Amino acid sequence: MENIGLNSDIQAGGKVFHIQTQFMEPSEKIVSTIFEDGKVITRKSIAMKNSVPVPELKVAVSRLHRDMSEDIEMLFYISDKVGTIRHAVSNNKLGLVFYKMNLYDEAIEEFQKALEINPEYVEVYKNLGCAYLRKNMLQQAKAAFVAGIDKNENYADLHNNLGYTYFLLNNFSDAIKEISGALDINPDYIDAQFYLSIVYLKSIVYDVQQSSLPSKIERLNHSKELLDNIREKGANYKVEYIVSALSLMEENKYSEALNALESAQSDHPPTVETDIENDFYLKFMFGGKGKEDRYINEYVEQLKQVINKAPLYPDLHNNLGIAYLIQCRNMFLNALEEFRHALEINPNYKKAEKNLKLAENDGKGFLILLRAILK
Numbered sequence: 169m170e171n172i173g174l175n176s177d178i179q180a181g182g183k184v185f186h187i188q189t190q191f192m193e194p195s196e197k198i199v200s201t202i203f204e205d206g207k208v209i210t211r212k213s214i215a216m217k218n219s220v221p222v223p224e225l226k227v228a229v230s231r232l233h234r235d236m237s238e239d240i241e242m243l244f245y246i247s248d249k250v251g252t253i254r255h256a257v258s259n260n261k262l263g264l265v266f267y268k269m270n271l272y273d274e275a276i277e278e279f280q281k282a283l284e285i286n287p288e289y290v291e292v293y294k295n296l297g298c299a300y301l302r303k304n305m306l307q308q309a310k311a312a313f314v315a316g317i318d319k320n321e322n323y324a325d326l327h328n329n330l331g332y333t334y335f336l337l338n339n340f341s342d343a344i345k346e347i348s349g350a351l352d353i354n355p356d357y358i359d360a361q362f363y364l365s366i367v368y369l370k371s372i373v374y375d376v377q378q379s380s381l382p383s384k385i386e387r388l389n390h391s392k393e394l395l396d397n398i399r400e401k402g403a404n405y406k407v408e409y410i411v412s413a414l415s416l417m418e419e420n421k422y423s424e425a426l427n428a429l430e431s432a433q434s435d436h437p438p439t440v441e442t443d444i445e446n447d448f449y450l451k452f453m454f455g456g457k458g459k460e461d462r463y464i465n466e467y468v469e470q471l472k473q474v475i476n477k478a479p480l481y482p483d484l485h486n487n488l489g490i491a492y493l494i495q496c497r498n499m500f501l502n503a504l505e506e507f508r509h510a511l512e513i514n515p516n517y518k519k520a521e522k523n524l525k526l527a528e529n530d531g532k533g534f535l536i537l538l539r540a541i542l543k
Contacts, residue, residue, distance in 0.1 A: 171190070172190065172191040172222070172225050172226055172229055173188065173189060173190035173191065173229065174187075174188070174189045174190075174229060174230065174233045175187070175188050175189075176233070176237070178237050178240060178241065180240050180241050180243070180244040181243075181244035181247065181274070183204060184204075185202050185203065185204055185209065185240055186202070186203040186204075187200065187201070187202050187203075187233060187236050187237055187240075188200070188201050188203070189201075189229050189232055189233035189236065190229070191216060191225050191228075191229055193218055196215060196216060196217055196218055197213045197214065197215055197216060198213060198214050198216050198225075198228055198229055198232050199211065199212075199213040200212050200213070200232045200233055200235075200236045202236060202240060202269075204271075207270075208270075209269055209270050209271065210268070210269045210270065212232065212236060214228070214232060216228060242451065242455050243265060243266070243269070243450075245454075245455070246262065246450050246451070246454045246455050247262060247274070247278075249454040250262050250278075250450075250454060251281075254285050255285070256281075256282040256283075256285040256286035256289050256292070257282075257543070258449075258450070258453065258454070259278045259279070259281045259282035259285065260278070260279065260282045260289065260291065260292050260295065261446040261449055261450055262278045262446075262450060263275045263276075263277075263278030263279040263282065263292075263295060263296075263299070264295060264443055264446045265443070265446050265447055265450060266278060267295065267298070267299055267302075268443055268446075270302075272299050272302050272303050273303075275295075275299045276296060276299045276300065276303075279292050279295050279296035279299060280296065283296070287319075288319060290316050290319045290320045290323055290326075292316075293312050293313065293315050293316025293319065293326065294312075294313070294316055294323070294325050294326055294329060296312040297309045297310075297312035297313040297316070297326075297329055297330075297333070298329065300312060301329075301332075301333065301336075306333055306336055306337055309329075309333050310330065310333045310334070310337070313326050313329050313330035313333060314330065317330065322353055323353075324350040324351075324353040324354040324357055324360065325350070327346045327347065327349040327350035327353065327360075328346070328347055328350035328357065328359065328360045328363065330346045331343045331344070331345070331346030331347035331348075331349075331350065331360075331363065331364075331367070332347070332363055334346060335363070335366075335367050335370075338376075340367060340370075340371045340376050340378055340381060341378045341380040341381055343367045344364065344367055344368070344381070344382075347360050347363050347364045347367065348364065351364070358398060358401065358403045358404075358405075361394045361397060361398055362394070362398060362403075362405060362429075362432075362433070364390075364391075364394055365390075365391040365394040365395050365398075365429065366426070366429050366430075366433070368387040368388070368390055368391040368394075369387075369388075369391050369413075369417075369422060369425060369426050369429060370426055371387060372384055372387055372388060372422050373422050373423050373426050388417065391417070392414060392417060395410050395413060395414055395429075396414065398410055399411060399414070405432045405433075406432055406435055409428050409429065409431050409432035409435070410428075410429075410432060412425075412428040413425040413426075413428040413429050413432070416428060444467070444470055444471070444474070445471075445483075445487045448467045448491075449542070451463070452464075452494070452542075453542065459498060459501070461495075461498055464491065464494055464495055464498065465495070467491055468488065468491045468492070468495065471484060471487055471488045471491060472488070475488065490541055490542070493537075493538050493541065494538070496534070497534070497535065497538050500527070500531055500534065500535075503527060504524065504527055504528065504531070507520050507523050507524035507527065508524060511524065
């Protein structure tokens with residue numbers, strides 16, 4: 169089969185991005201990748217059978233290529249619009265979208281703007297610290313997590329992330345203290361259990377001598393207990409790595425056990441994607457997508473698919489509820505247009521005039537409700 173693909177450069181946000189889209193025959197996928205300075209920023213793929221006729225393949229490649237171009241342009245367009253208002257929620261959501269696309273400088277800027285507007289917005293300290301971690305700016309990450317804990321000392325994620333930062337800074341004592349603090353707040357926090365087991369094991373492998381550390385045997389036993397719990401809970405860490413690490417620890421092969429855990433960490437599947445809501449919110453509020461029924465219906469279907477995979481994520485159900493309200497809002501606006509159209513055709517149509525007045529008066533409360541929810 170002939171090579172079917174497109175390449176183009178696009179300018180957005182004062183940067184030049186290269187977009188490459190190709191049909192990958194062996195994997196039966198169309199893959200579109202955005203690069204900045206030769207580095208992959210984001211990638212999207214869609215399944216496409218080899219049996220699809222070449223003209224249809226070319227159309228599908230062109231469509232995905234165009235969608236990727238429009239998405240990156242839209243993102244920076246929305247960034248400009250968000251910059252004209254003072255709304256910390258929008259800055260945070262925009263930062264999360266930039267973060268997902270590996271545009272960490274832009275993400276950091278948005279998180280900082282959100283905190284300038286609302287210094288009490290605790291979640292943003294976590295997001296800012298994580299963006300700093302991705303840039304290996306460990307001291308800045310530490311400062312962000314500490315600032316968040318000062319605002320809310322019962323936020324387990326902040327303690328866990330701060331502990332992991334201390335671990336990267338080779339401060340094992342404070343790493344253990346903070347990650348243990350996260351588990352005091354949430355004893356079922358699997359990621360914190362996993363990180364703590366790695367910290368314990370690595371401190372043994374590197375023969376760390378810090379007076380405040382538990383004894384070697386205590387660290388070893390606690391690491392085993394944590395890993396046993398992770399294995400029994402059927403967490404997202406692949407069980408073969410956990411079992412291998414436990415077996416190697418029994419044989420006193422601590423370096424090999426650490427390698428197994430690091431493999432489990434790198435092969436850890438991502439958590440359920442709840443961030444499609446951030447992308448939808450920004451395009452709905454600032455990208456002119458508010459009245460596009462097709463766009464909103466596609467978002468609803470996306471949420472339903474994710475909920476089928478993870479029915480116990482409350483955020484997903486909350487987001488679906490909001491999406492249903494938006495669908496109601498659009499149907500309501502459509503109804504108003506039809507009443508008005510009826511009156512344009514027949515200005516003396518009393519029933520349509522009555523329906524329009526009732527809908528306009530009683531519908532104000534619904535629209536106020538939706539604005540309050542989206543605020």
